[in-house]
Amino acid sequence: xxxxxxxxxxxxxxxxxxxxxxxxxxxxxxxxxxxxxxxxxxxxxxxxxxxxxxxxxxxxxxxxxxxxxxxxxxxxxxxxxxxxxxxxxxxxxxxxxxxxxxxxxxxxxxxxxxxxxxxxxxxxxxxxxxxxxxxxxxxxxxxxxxxxxxxxxxxxxxxxxxxxxxxxxxxxxxxxxxxxxxxxxxxxxxxxxxxxxxxxxxxxxxxxxxxxxxxxxxxxxxxxxxxxxxxxxxxxxxxxxxxxxxxxxxxxxxxxxxxxxxxxxxxxxxxxxxxxxxxxxxxxxxxxxxxxxxxxxxxxxxxxxxxxxxxxxxxxxxxxxxxxxxxxxxxxxxxxxxxxxxxxxxxxxxxxxxxxxxxxxxxxxxxxxxxxxxxxxxxxx
Ligand SMILES: Nc1ncnc2c1ncn2[C@@H]1O[C@H](COP(=O)(O)OP(=O)(O)OP(=O)(O)O)[C@@H](O)[C@H]1O
Numbered sequence: 001x002x003x004x005x006x007x008x009x010x011x012x013x014x015x016x017x018x019x020x021x022x023x024x025x026x027x028x029x030x031x032x033x034x035x036x037x038x039x040x041x042x043x044x045x046x047x048x049x050x051x052x053x054x055x056x057x058x059x060x061x062x063x064x065x066x067x068x069x070x071x072x073x074x075x076x077x078x079x080x081x082x083x084x085x086x087x088x089x090x091x092x093x094x095x096x097x098x099x100x101x102x103x104x105x106x107x108x109x110x111x112x113x114x115x116x117x118x119x120x121x122x123x124x125x126x127x128x129x130x131x132x133x134x135x136x137x138x139x140x141x142x143x144x145x146x147x148x149x150x151x152x153x154x155x156x157x158x159x160x161x162x163x164x165x166x167x168x169x170x171x172x173x174x175x176x177x178x179x180x181x182x183x184x185x186x187x188x189x190x191x192x193x194x195x196x197x198x199x200x201x202x203x204x205x206x207x208x209x210x211x212x213x214x215x216x217x218x219x220x221x222x223x224x225x226x227x228x229x230x231x232x233x234x235x236x237x238x239x240x241x242x243x244x245x246x247x248x249x250x251x252x253x254x255x256x257x258x259x260x261x262x263x264x265x266x267x268x269x270x271x272x273x274x275x276x277x278x279x280x281x282x283x284x285x286x287x288x289x290x291x292x293x294x295x296x297x298x299x300x301x302x303x304x305x306x307x308x309x310x311x312x313x314x315x316x317x318x319x320x321x322x323x324x325x326x327x328x329x330x331x332x333x334x335x336x337x338x339x340x341x342x343x344x345x346x347x348x349x350x351x352x353x354x355x356x357x358x359x360x361x362x363x364x365x366x367x368x369x370x371x372x373x374x375x376x377x378x379x380x381x
Contacts, residue, residue: 024360024363026358026361029127030047032342043343048082053083053088056080081354085338086361098337103116103145104148111261112261115263115326115332119335120141123346126346128267143212146209149243160250164246166205168219170237171323172238173285179219180204198323220239243262299317339353
């Protein structure tokens, strides 16, 4: 979408102009209300077009059902706040719709040798895992992305040889683990040739979509999950699915250029307000680590989004930001999917997510192709 077709901002309470550059695309997905929200709470987030939503807490709340900490919120400040994003998905959207407007447009870039990353951000229970992984009836963005990647590869098989490998890992309590071959904590290294890597992470070559789905299901079973107040099956780790693609012209000689690219699909752990949670002990520590790494991610986004900022980008403040270093600021097409609940129950979480997403629109990066390096072989041998 061109900037000129977006609604212009005229100040507070009006549409904010989306300034997503070529590299960072920001979309918001509003999930349907769940049973607990349906009757007792009202909707505070509404998609009013494909590119705009209104966050509107001025609607009268039923007495006795005010959100926790509602006094912290200055209602006039939040009145009828409109946000423009590259795309806004309403509650009836499917994972396929989200794929088409997000990775659908960047898979082509991966096959042209550009790095890509997609990450789902949002509060606990907002719909990140549903969007990225989905389930057997409604497979998520990762599945659709891989199906599209294989389809495009098959279309070009006569002219090019491709080598595709995937990995699936999690960052939990500031430790990185392999989800496909679990065996302890793994270190993050920065390699001059291939960028940021997880040393010792297993790489796999699924031969079909079914094998890939099986792999995702297996990896997800190994992922750390614990119930929270907002989600009975809350993912308490950041899950990182990576796809490495090498390609070479078929008729060229052995020394010909190898085009290489990396795609990173991340399902972040849900943010949770410490004041809102009744978690204690290990769960509290877990929540604190999640919030710490998401704060570090927010600081990196803020630094990258600030055109005037010339200082050091604080990637090293958490494992998550170290891992995403070349997916955020570096040589990468990035898509952020911000997931929100429609409900007044998650009023502050939604506001915080929208602010985070609004800030991310300003990140720009210099994207160029990686060529002449065989990433899959470098990582596998
Ligand atoms: N778009 C959607 N359509 C239908 N159900 C949804 C949708 N989004 C989320 N849900 C349901 O809401 C619940 C919470 O969603 P999900 O687990 O994806 O949240 P999350 O943001 O990943 O939370 P956490 O950070 O705690 O892991 C799940 O039962 C999920 O199936």
